[in-house]
Amino acid sequence: MINWSNFVSQLINGLALGALLALISSGLTIIYGTLGVLNLAHGAMFMLGGYAGFVAYQATGSFLVAVAAGSVALLVLGIVMERVIIRHFYGRPHEDQILVTFGLSIVMVEAVRFFFGSESRLVPAPQIMSGVTSLGVMIYPTYRLALVGIVAVALLALYFVLYRTRLGMIVRAGIEDPVMVDSLGINVYRVFMVVFGIGAMAAGFAGIVNAPVVSLTPEVGEAILVQTFVVVVIGGVGSFPGAVLGGLIAGEIISITSMINPGYAYVMLFAAMTLVLMLRPHGLLGTPGRE
Amino acid sequence: MMAATPHRRRPPYLAEILTAAALIAAPFVLPYFGSAPNTVNRILVWGLFGIGFDILFGYTGLLSFGQSALYGTGGFVAAYLLTRAGFPHVTTALLIGMVAAAVVGWLVGLVALRRTGIYFAMITVAIAEVFYFVEFNPLAQWTGGENGLPGVPTPVLNLGFKTFHFTSGWALYPFLAFWYFVGIVVALRIVRSPVGAVLRAIRENPLRATAVGHDIHAYKLAAFVIAAAYAGLAGGLLGVLQAFMPPDAFTFDTSGQLVIQTVIGGRGTLFGPLVGAGVWLFLQDFLQATLGLGAAWKLVLGLVFVLLVCFLRDGIVGAIRDFARWLDRDRRAAAEGTALPAATEPATPPPALRARHGNASVAGPILQATALTKHYGGVVANAGIDFTVERGEIRGIIGPNGAGKSTFFKMLTCEVSPTSGRIVFQGRDITGLGVTEVCQLGLTKSYQVNQLFNKLTVGENVTIAALAALRGRFRLDLLRSTATVPGLEEQVAHTLALVHLASRREVPVSQLAYGEKRRLEIGLALASSPDLLLLDEPLAGMSPSERAETVKLLKSVAAGRTLIVIDHDMDAIFELAQRISVLQEGRVLVEGTPDEIRANAKVQEAYLGGVGEAHA
Numbered sequence: 001m002i003n004w005s006n007f008v009s010q011l012i013n014g015l016a017l018g019a020l021l022a023l024i025s026s027g028l029t030i031i032y033g034t035l036g037v038l039n040l041a042h043g044a045m046f047m048l049g050g051y052a053g054f055v056a057y058q059a060t061g062s063f064l065v066a067v068a069a070g071s072v073a074l075l076v077l078g079i080v081m082e083r084v085i086i087r088h089f090y091g092r093p094h095e096d097q098i099l100v101t102f103g104l105s106i107v108m109v110e111a112v113r114f115f116f117g118s119e120s121r122l123v124p125a126p127q128i129m130s131g132v133t134s135l136g137v138m139i140y141p142t143y144r145l146a147l148v149g150i151v152a153v154a155l156l157a158l159y160f161v162l163y164r165t166r167l168g169m170i171v172r173a174g175i176e177d178p179v180m181v182d183s184l185g186i187n188v189y190r191v192f193m194v195v196f197g198i199g200a201m202a203a204g205f206a207g208i209v210n211a212p213v214v215s216l217t218p219e220v221g222e223a224i225l226v227q228t229f230v231v232v233v234i235g236g237v238g239s240f241p242g243a244v245l246g247g248l249i250a251g252e253i254i255s256i257t258s259m260i261n262p263g264y265a266y267v268m269l270f271a272a273m274t275l276v277l278m279l280r281p282h283g284l285l286g287t288p289g290r291e
Numbered sequence: 292m293m294a295a296t297p298h299r300r301r302p303p304y305l306a307e308i309l310t311a312a313a314l315i316a317a318p319f320v321l322p323y324f325g326s327a328p329n330t331v332n333r334i335l336v337w338g339l340f341g342i343g344f345d346i347l348f349g350y351t352g353l354l355s356f357g358q359s360a361l362y363g364t365g366g367f368v369a370a371y372l373l374t375r376a377g378f379p380h381v382t383t384a385l386l387i388g389m390v391a392a393a394v395v396g397w398l399v400g401l402v403a404l405r406r407t408g409i410y411f412a413m414i415t416v417a418i419a420e421v422f423y424f425v426e427f428n429p430l431a432q433w434t435g436g437e438n439g440l441p442g443v444p445t446p447v448l449n450l451g452f453k454t455f456h457f458t459s460g461w462a463l464y465p466f467l468a469f470w471y472f473v474g475i476v477v478a479l480r481i482v483r484s485p486v487g488a489v490l491r492a493i494r495e496n497p498l499r500a501t502a503v504g505h506d507i508h509a510y511k512l513a514a515f516v517i518a519a520a521y522a523g524l525a526g527g528l529l530g531v532l533q534a535f536m537p538p539d540a541f542t543f544d545t546s547g548q549l550v551i552q553t554v555i556g557g558r559g560t561l562f563g564p565l566v567g568a569g570v571w572l573f574l575q576d577f578l579q580a581t582l583g584l585g586a587a588w589k590l591v592l593g594l595v596f597v598l599l600v601c602f603l604r605d606g607i608v609g610a611i612r613d614f615a616r617w618l619d620r621d622r623r624a625a626a627e628g629t630a631l632p633a634a635t636e637p638a639t640p641p642p643a644l645r646a647r648h649g650n651a652s653v654a655g656p657i658l659q660a661t662a663l664t665k666h667y668g669g670v671v672a673n674a675g676i677d678f679t680v681e682r683g684e685i686r687g688i689i690g691p692n693g694a695g696k697s698t699f700f701k702m703l704t705c706e707v708s709p710t711s712g713r714i715v716f717q718g719r720d721i722t723g724l725g726v727t728e729v730c731q732l733g734l735t736k737s738y739q740v741n742q743l744f745n746k747l748t749v750g751e752n753v754t755i756a757a758l759a760a761l762r763g764r765f766r767l768d769l770l771r772s773t774a775t776v777p778g779l780e781e782q783v784a785h786t787l788a789l790v791h792l793a794s795r796r797e798v799p800v801s802q803l804a805y806g807e808k809r810r811l812e813i814g815l816a817l818a819s820s821p822d823l824l825l826l827d828e829p830l831a832g833m834s835p836s837e838r839a840e841t842v843k844l845l846k847s848v849a850a851g852r853t854l855i856v857i858d859h860d861m862d863a864i865f866e867l868a869q870r871i872s873v874l875q876e877g878r879v880l881v882e883g884t885p886d887e888i889r890a891n892a893k894v895q896e897a898y899l900g901g902v903g904e905a906h907a
Binding site: 032038040085088093094095096098099100102103104106107110111113114118222223225226229230232233237261262263264265266267269270273274277278281 | 348352354356402405406408409410412413414416417418420421423424425427428429543547550551554586587589590592593594596597600601604
């Protein structure tokens, strides 16, 4: 059962899932780090990105347009959501922020169910990335290989924005000390809006590029959200490198355990999370004292 | 609600009696409104499940999205015993399920409570997901996997002369209603017990709850286990109700539904989850069947939920409570009005609070710090401070901003541990202990920035601090009424009189004036009856008349205890203190009597910047 080619293909599966989780978790973690809001609607946003892309794909037949639509739609949704609802919750307890984003996630999931029904939808991979590729010891679906690259590029882009631009510098400063950033004369609230938009866009982009791999249903975001939480706990809240590292670890744990017995994938994931909580409560790359 | 209060007479056990009456009346009244007995039974199970969750979330402030794990555990243990294991007695099986859930809850709590806030929410979600997968796969042999456990029997009560069969519908109702009633009676006792007071304190201000001497981690774990026990019992009853234990008890949707129902009904009300469950099931029926919305009913529910979170934070029961208070406002105002003339407090100060340990037998200084040093990265906040305070002394600490005064205080109260050095309090080495332990030993602090329990009343605030002094760091007196804790009433009354807040006892902290809040801040520290009280800028932000009053207050407080005061108000410090230590750049610059300090050239230079040179 456990043979060499199977193992390698699970490793690559893990890498693909890990990269995807890293991207989604980065969105979650920079939103939390900057705004102090845990976005429980993040999984639903991942799902919405997929559906927005699906609609665009139906209309145009172009995968590229679908990816753009999924990303832009979520960027806009994120900004609107921040403007209309989230900003009224900055002064309220964490619990209320969690509750309102939880409520929004239900609204998103049920709205999609209302318009698209519960049956699954598929966005096919673009022509040039369809089919299989031979990797010597085994053959592997080409799109899944490409997915690793696509997500890696997106992560690099996010890295570039966070670490090489003025906005990114403000965001990272805001994660450390939002009050100080505010008193330096920078409009923190506008930054918050942009960050929420970028975080939502990361989820939406992940949602649409994953659509050729896992078909779309209204619930597709729920499992992703749980995995994202584990990633953030392992990597450390508010840490972009932590999200990437945590994502890769979680992806490999899920894939490799699934090869042996899928029923234990979550148990192992949870065991890893517990281990981190016991040994490094603030996460592998997190900062102590950041709640 | 906490201690016996002079005005606000309410018949004892009113909530219990009304609940019993409503539960008895329900089967006679509800059928006229077209309620199906099965729906009513379901509401009771969700309501019972929610009581425990409300203690965890509404009272303690811990928002768990993982209650399904415990609901499922209790349900499957009971159902397994009754179906596969051939266990004959339903009620005993339910109780075993409840205990199993409580034990699992304790283990889960040990992991989940390692972090608070959003971490806690995320970890509980993840743990619940694990339980779901474990039920489906590794344990499928015992739990029936995706098929669940069918054939759960219903309870039978044999009284000898008559046998009751609680089968289904209204015939099962009395059995469920009985357990709901027991659940609510126990919960009402818990929230009125000292533990209930501490749980609210944790929700309002965990930092201060720790600082006044409560072991909040132990209390949080207790709340988690209580919630788990309720969840386990409710899970077992679900199996009885459906004659089948469904695997979807373990889903995230179950936890989510519980959260939504509790918030819609009203958190921190105990009855909220029952009301919320009623609303949920009614909406489901009404929107789905009557309006023909089909699956879209949940979209409507989601919108209702978001609007409630935005605009009606305390849910339906909370709104009713607020409305009742609003109707009652005239009477309350009148009651407060009669108490108001007492604003000029009794002229004779009340007898001083007995300091807790009064350990005068221990010879030597009450506090001795040796070579205390604190580095923050490369920044040296305190460097080799030697500091000794004698019993009964009032010590002042002054120094320019950034001199390291607050860091020094934080080390003395063990909020931060020193990089090196040693602190001895009452002859005991306290270096490296926690704030809670040190407070229990008789050393506490009033904060520079108010750390109060903002949504609670003045009386409740002081009660919480006094409870730590009287009950120790952790005690599980869940069923005792707070009012019957020996010595509590005297302690609270004395403290309130000392800080001139006796007439404001029933007022929520959020309605206090700034000066009153500052006095309450000192009152919280006093109520834990410290031998050594540290005051971090007690006069900050006060008007001149408030300052004079507070200095007077501090003098009266000093009787029978030792005080260390940091402040920038030189006049006040020189008036109060017997000795003064001057800190500069993390070191003790000089120490002496007020007169010596006043005359000291180094101090003048530190404060006035080279006065000596100007004269030269």
